[in-house]
Amino acid sequence: MTARSTALPAPSPLRRLLVPGLVSLVGVAILIGLGVWQLERMAWKRALIATLTERLAADPVPLPPPAAWPGLSREANEFRRVRVSGTFRHDKEALVYAIGSGSRTAPTGLGYRVFTPLVLAGGETVLVDRGFVPDADKAPETRAAGQVMGPVEIVALLRWPEARPTFAPADDPGRNIWFARDPAAIAAVKGLTIPAFYLDLETPAPPGGLPRPVLLRPNLPDNHLQYAITWFSLALALAAIFFVWAFGRRKADSQ
CATH class of the missing domain: 1.20.5 (Single alpha-helices involved in coiled-coils or other helix-helix interfaces)
Structure with a gap:
């Protein structure tokens, strides 16, 4: 017997273009x-x-009454300026890890945003982002002048929780550190009942300059x-x- 070798026919020119064409x-x-x-x-x-x-x-308007809070929404109300009075509960403040942002008058370096409950005259509580403190001043005793006692009136922006960063570490309530502006998570640990929104402080800046309000500006990169x-x-x-x-x-x- 003799072995026969069978040569396969060469692919047509169009077939040779098929795979590169599909990839392209x-x-x-x-x-x-x-x-x-x-x-x-x-x-x-x-x-x-x-x-x-x-x-x-726009000029600030009074914070809507608590009965209207469930009807507030991110689409219709976020970034609106409001005026509200209350008393800060500094014993229940929380620190949210923060870095600078192109949309804000941001300080340089790493630090924390100080979230403090504000108790209103009717007993309701709203979380307030009071501003930035550098890492060296995260302990309240290092910024005692800014821990304002008694009734205060503030102007702030209505804000809603941010999406948690993809690679953010787990929150560390034991060290009082969070890695997303998530009022519900903070409230659950602090034993607070709060609305879906929080307030982003504009004025007044506290005595001693810390926390420093970080003012939002509409200069987002485009x-x-x-x-x-x-x-x-x-x-x-x-x-x-x-x-x-x-x-x-x-x-x-x-x-």
């Missing part, structure tokens, strides 16, 4: 999707900037259009590279 198509689709996502982010960011600009420029153009340009470049390569390959196969 998927890549172009992903890049276009990223560009569209950036345009959606741009629309969201510009709407947020417009809302901030309008609401931060680079989404540049990012979208980059993604669309990469999609166009990838498509062009594939077509130039495919044209050259077909030309070589035809010779």
